[in-house]
Structure formats: structure tokens, C-alpha cells
Amino acid sequence: MADMKSTERKGAGAVFWPLFSVFMGLAASGLMMTLLGADPIEVYRRIFAMAFRDGYNVADIFAKATPLILTGLAFGFAFRANLFNIGAQGQFYLGCVASVWCALRLGHLSPWLVLPLCVLLAAAAGGAWASLVGFAKARFNSSEFLISMMSTYVALALMNFLLRGPLREAKGEYPQTDVISEGSWIPQLIPHTRLHWGFVLALAAAALAWFILWRTSLGYRIRAVGMNRDAARYAGMDSGKIFVIVFAVSGAFAGLAGFTEVNGIQHMLVQGFSPMVGAEGIGIAILGNAHPLGIVLAAILFGALQVGGNLAVQTSGVPASIVGIMEGFVMLFVILSYALQIRLASARSKRKAREEGDRR
């Protein structure tokens, strides 16, 4: 990760390179569309037109971005400590389970009580699950990458088990829960749209991540461990403790995403929904340079692609999975842009060295 850290971008580069990656990613996806015989310019025009057709769709962009901001933070926060939390999907599912359980059991209480409880339980479920990964890393030096990846499939199985048994709807027909009572729905932010206060919660989470990372001594230690684990140890920092804390916070973000989806959009828990939010969070975090503000912007971009893409493909004959391909291409071009920046920087420093040599 040395490369990505050494290109901590300031100024124009911080805007230019992500835009470059997005543009190249969309261009490459456009090439794929031509393979299908579709006109990419026309498809992109439709995606744009659909995403911004009316207030409802624009609000939907932010509704789609909400869980993506949170899973982006889940990956990005750990990434700052040079830790790989690949298991946001599993932490998200456990957040969903905790939140729906809370809403089903306590839904009759006042919303002022239920909603905060759901938030707490969802964050705690995701955070506790993820902190086990951090613990394994700290105590046994196990690969956090491997364990967080594996734990996703365990969480998925656990959720499916609960949906088939204890949490199954009263009718007992499908592996899904009953609809939660209206008092436990997250109130809408804009009436008659799907945008709810969960978006504000996600922004607050991003602000919190920024505050922890750059305004507290804990954040300083997290970033120090991320920059150079050995140096941090020499400086007397307990990296094991940092691992557990980072994973707990990171998992809590993903768990919160479960709360916003269940209580804000779905109002129930259905087997196998949102299967990609964890993976998309990784792309978003990388595109946003693992910075909370960048993550928010990248999530909104992915949200717009999804809203516009899903609507546009209904009329253009291009399959909806093109949205996933666009996201994959953008990610690959982000990585490519890092390689490019390093090449450019080293060429620049060589030129400088040569010029200085000439002057002497």
C-alpha cells in the first residue's frame, strides 16, 4: 500500500485523478456497450436524463448512496490503518438482523425509543462481529483479509438460518420477516420520495470518521500504524489494540448500513437483498482515496449510476449488470491512475535532477 499512501493527494490532483478514472471507466464501459450493438452516447444520455428526470429520482440517488457511504467508510476507515476489512457485506447483514429484530420486538414503543435502539443494536452487531477479526489479527497475527472474507459467508448463513426459522414471517410462506411497524421506519427526509433521515446519519458517520482520524489522538495513532507498523511499535503504540478498535468502528459503520436499509427502505428483511453493497463500498473507498469526503462523493456518483442505469437499461436493451461493470472499470482505472501518477512523479523528479545537474 506504500504507493497509495505516498500519493496523499492535495490540491488539483485530488480532483483531477478521480475524475480521470471515472471518465476512463465510463469510456471503457461504453466500448462494451458497442459490442452489444448499443450506442453508448445514447445510453449515457438516458442514464443522465433518468437520474435527473425529476425530484423523486434525484432523491433516490441519495437514498441509494446512503448504505454505500457507510460501507465505503467501513473499508476506508480500516484502510487508513492499512487493514483490510473485506467483510463489510457480512457486517451489513448482521446489522440488518439486529435492526429488524429490534423493530419487530419493540416496534410498539415510541419511535423516539425504537429508532435509537435499532441504531445502537445494528452498529453493535456489525462492530462486535468485525472486532473478532481485529482480535484474531491482534492476538494470533492471523490474516484479517482472509478471516473477514470468510466471516461474510458465515454471517450470510446465519442470517438465512434466522430467516428460515426464528425470524420467519408469521404466515411462514417465504424466508423473510414480517413488515416492521411504521413507528420504526426512518422518517422521510423529503416527503413522497425514498430519501430518509438515514442519509443524514450516513453524513454524520462520515463526519465522525473524519473527526476520529484527523482530530483525535486515537486517529493519529490509527494513521501512524497504517503508515508504518514497525515505527508505530517503536513509538510505543499498541498496534493490537488499534486493530481491534479499528475493526469495531469499521464494522459498526457497515452495521449502520443495515439499519438504514431495513428501517429506511425495505421495512422488512428479505433473503439475499443488496448482495453487492460490501464490494461496492471497497470501490467507493478506493475512488474516494479513503477520505470521508471523497467517500461521500464517490457514493453519490455510484448512486447516480445505479438510479440512472437501472432505469435507462429498461429501454435501451443493455442488461442492468452494465452498472456493475461500470463500477468495476472505474475501480481498475483508479488503480491505473495511481500507477500513472507515480510514473509521472518519478519522471518529474528525474527531469528536475537533470536540470539541476545542467546548472552546475
Place this chain on the structure above:
Amino acid sequence: MITGLLAGALQMSTPLMMGALAEVYAERTGVMIIAIEGIFLLGAWGGFVAAYSTGSMMLGLLAAMAIGTATALVYGIFTVKLKQHQIVTGTAINIFAAGLGIFLYRVFFGVPLLPLTVDPLERIAVPGLSSIPVIGEALFHQNALTYLAWALIPVGYWVLYKTQLGLILRSTGENPEAVDAAGIKVETVRFGTVLAAGALDGLAGAFYSLGFLGMYTNDIIGGRGWIAFAICFLGNWNPMGVLVGALVFGLADAMAIQLQTSGVTLVPNEFLIAMPYILTIVATVARKRFNVPATLGVPYEKERR
């Protein structure tokens, strides 16, 4: 019952063995194939499409190897040539592959009402041996890929530990500077190994669509690429360790499948489905010492010597 379970275990361990072995080769040279899940998926896809549209199993398997190599080529360009981070690059390719599998299936076949199928790879009974009671049917009545996987393990052991090539591969992961000093290009060794691993991973993926199910679905791999990745780890980067690991995980997989279809509910299905993943976590945590290749995941920079 025992024969069936044993046969199932050998069957399900086949792609894990291939994938983990490919991972051993690559990681011995210092490169983790994080894209393994995506390569499995695209191999399953490519193998199915080629076999379905040409009617030839052989072409299907070749196509799976070709698409596996092509994916590994992209991975190699990013990680070996451009020296970008392996986990990040691999994750990007995995996301990309998930979208691409669905996308291309739709491009080729539209939205079929019924899932398209091919006859799965034929099982070959080894004359004589297959009539041994209990184990004969399980061990010697498998498809060609299973026999191939079994053959690749001793070959892998021999190549890694008894040949010049194996020495170069192992040294590249442990001490690339020495390999470089001996006049062998580190990047070439790594890139070549990544491509070969990609071909083997593609073949492993095709086992699921062509050797087992006879069809392609979007969740056909379902994390088994990661299990192969983990087996390489747990097998201590040794083909013999891979053999043991693949058998254990193949058995867990076969048990989950068999109990699911037989309707026996001693334990919840989901527990059996989660079993390989839980096993991996437990084994990863319990394992005290690993012979991790010294430069695993670290790009080689010639100038920095």
C-alpha cells in the same frame, strides 16, 4: 452412503485442489492471486458458453483456461508490471468479474426461460480398480478433471522441490535479489507463474459448470475461490498440504450438498454451508507457524536494491 459421500468429497475437492495448487505456485514467487474468485467465475462462465455453443467439452475446457489466463494477464499487468496493490487490484477484478459474468451471459443467451444445460463431464471408470468394494467406486469412477487434479499434486511437488524451475520459483518469492543477480528476470518469472495459475484457476472454475452442475448460474462459485485461496495458506504453500486441505474441505462441501438433498435435518443446512468457512477461520487462527514466502505481496523494485 459412505461410498457416495467419499465420491462426493473427491469430486468437490477437485477444483479446490487445482485452485490451491495454482495459488501455491504463484505465492511461492511472491504474488497472491486475490482475483481467484473472479477467475473461477469467469472460467465457469467461459467453459460453459464454449461447451454449450460448440457441443465440445474439450473446447469448453480450453476456453475456460484461455479466459482464466486472460484475466490473470490483467491481474499480472496491474500487480507485477505496474506494481499496484494485490488485494485492491484483485478485489476490483472480482467485482468486475461478477458483473461481467451476468452481463455476458445475457449478451450471449438473452433471458432464457429455463436454465441452459449441457451434459456434465463424463465419469470414467478405471477398469478393475473401480470394482473394489466401497472405495473403488468412489476413487476410480470420477471425471477426467478429478484424475488430472490428483496427477497435478505429485507433479507440483516434484516441480517445486526437485527441479531447477522449482528452485527458481521458490527463490523468487524468498529472495528476488539473488534471482536477479543470477541473471533471471524476477518480473518474467512472476508474470509467467501468474498466467499459468490463471489457466489452472480457469479450469477449476469450469469444473463447477461443466464437471459438476452442467449449467452456469451467477452464484455458481459462491466463495469457493476463497476457500482454495485459504487452503494454499493452510497447506503451508506445499502441494502435499494442499492435498490434505482440499480433501477436508471437499468432504465438508460434499456433506453440505448431500444432506441438503437427502432432507436429513440433524443440523440446520446453513450450518453445513457455513462449515468450510468456519473451518478456515478456525484453522487460520489455530495455525501457529507458517512458512510465508518472504516477499509475498511485495512488488520487486530493481532500483531499490
